[in-house]
Amino acid sequence: MGKRIFNFNPGPAALPLPVLEQVREEFLDYKGTGMSITEISHRSKQFEECLNQAVERTKRLLKIGDDFHVFFVQGGATLQFCMVPMNLAIQGKPVDYINTGTWSTNAIKEAKLLGKDVRVIASSEDKNFSYIPKGFQVDKDAAYLHFTSNNTIKGTQWAEFPKTGDVPLVGDMSSDFLSRPFEVKPFGLIYAGAQKNIGPSGSAMVIIRKDMLERGSPNLPTMLRYTTFTANNSLYNTPACFVIYVVSLVLKWLEETIGGLEKMERINKEKGKMLYDFMDRSNFYRGTAAKDSRSLMNLTFRLPSEELENKFVSEASKAGLGGLKGHRSVGGCRASLYNAVGIDAVKALVEFMADYQKRNG
């Protein structure tokens, strides 16, 4: 095996090394079945154990009870952009959205395509989505309020979630799910593509408050109805078994090795502080997000010129620091510090950045 790099990819992203090692170790014979995890039935007790463990660990980590369902849907967060309004809109009521970047914009687009009465009640588009809106009014008539908890491309993150009273909050948490504790109670629905913090690509995890299930029409296509998934424990059809299996291992690592969300948050804060403090002391690297809106997951920054940025990404890659290129839609640089990215990786990055500045500043 070659040397593993420090992986700052925005997603698919780094996974905990002990998880990868376990997958490899048991790949040809899963728990004495004589089959690979990719070859066993989704209705076998071995697979159902993976699935149930993933669900139970999520519930324990987030301290949620039986008033919520946790399940897996293929199609990533992007399919949820249409499933949310299909299932949660209410005839005669508007659906409200906050626009904080590309993913919010796409979610809004899908709700409009479905002909819903969509209102954008707050947006940071005026400043290129570089901040999280404040001081907006939540309308108690809305069927739900949708927001994106962390913006992978622009490097912003909600420090505190919107207060909505009785209006159910709907959160796209793809890129900071399970990176910190939060109160689930105000949420009608949470969804997260697995490929940032909890596993490989190929599935979203969805958490729904049970009363929200009453909204979906039975005339929706079966695979686009949340009740199909909740009534069948994610097993109406064959799910993305390998993804769910790896998610169950990642959540075990998060719960047992890291020690839960409070500890995970402490580590993530330490990692973020290390890199932001360094940038702020530097006159070479410049963070692109407003300071009070900075993401601990995706840290976006610019260098004095595009030429220096390209050279930075390329030299970093040669030095074993991968995935530092900004999203193709905005350019610049980005370090994604998801749960599985260790403090050692951030230290190595800061050292490289200091050295690069010395040589090019």
Next chain:
Amino acid sequence: MGKRIFNFNPGPAALPLPVLEQVREEFLDYKGTGMSITEISHRSKQFEECLNQAVERTKRLLKIGDDFHVFFVQGGATLQFCMVPMNLAIQGKPVDYINTGTWSTNAIKEAKLLGKDVRVIASSEDKNFSYIPKGFQVDKDAAYLHFTSNNTIKGTQWAEFPKTGDVPLVGDMSSDFLSRPFEVKPFGLIYAGAQKNIGPSGSAMVIIRKDMLERGSPNLPTMLRYTTFTANNSLYNTPACFVIYVVSLVLKWLEETIGGLEKMERINKEKGKMLYDFMDRSNFYRGTAAKDSRSLMNLTFRLPSEELENKFVSEASKAGLGGLKGHRSVGGCRASLYNAVGIDAVKALVEFMADYQKRNG
């Protein structure tokens, strides 16, 4: 590592051992990237190579040219049950279906849910779906004719596909895709869940004739529109990367180790003949499908009593022959002999069956 069993699972199913070994071998460091295949970007050249290889090999294996698109969609064949009528129905024209079992029935249900003018032009429901209908009339006014090429649960398979003239054929080929050569030209669309013959669960492969793309409305949700996938080479959003990677390895095995679809078919016929011939000579095992409709992929059979069936499945499992239980909806026994199930496995099964009969017949 423990002993690998002979795996007759109906799906998720056996994968070629050399493929599993390669996945394990390179799992912590994919081609010198220093990352797992599960950790690299879906837009990296390494992943795009997997994806493009899977597409190119499919095109070569099926001898299809640039008048067809090959792409991957999450949600399995079950999501295709609604995507097909959403995208391929034509206002004012009926959509025609042939009903040969559970999966056809579900496909019909979804088209009806969408309010399409659905006609079932042939069915084998009168004899519990134990045969493939013949002598039905294809109506040239239909927008398409949908059929299921192999029926996993009932153990039937179309030996020759329906002749439809100018009506585009739509085939759910989940359980016999790439098990034999066939002419793709009459098809408007083919779909197949990966987890039978070509990979792990978590994605369907879809093949569409380019002129069919003109039918879909631009008002469909983005993730439910075929053009979203064809225009972005399956990369509009993050696809099921691990599944596609394994599919690319399975297709490499099929093309280079097996030697293509003619050779695969020869092997599959030999496997099927071995087991059916044994059953037909036996007065203990009884095939459930009509002889002219028998599947080479899923061989369904009964024993003299349910008690003997349960004991058979349980003793076979202890003897290292797994997955022989019939589908929970029909009972009995079933041996799935997909591409990756070797002749050695079928020999072992026949030997076990002979011995079991001797002890219990």
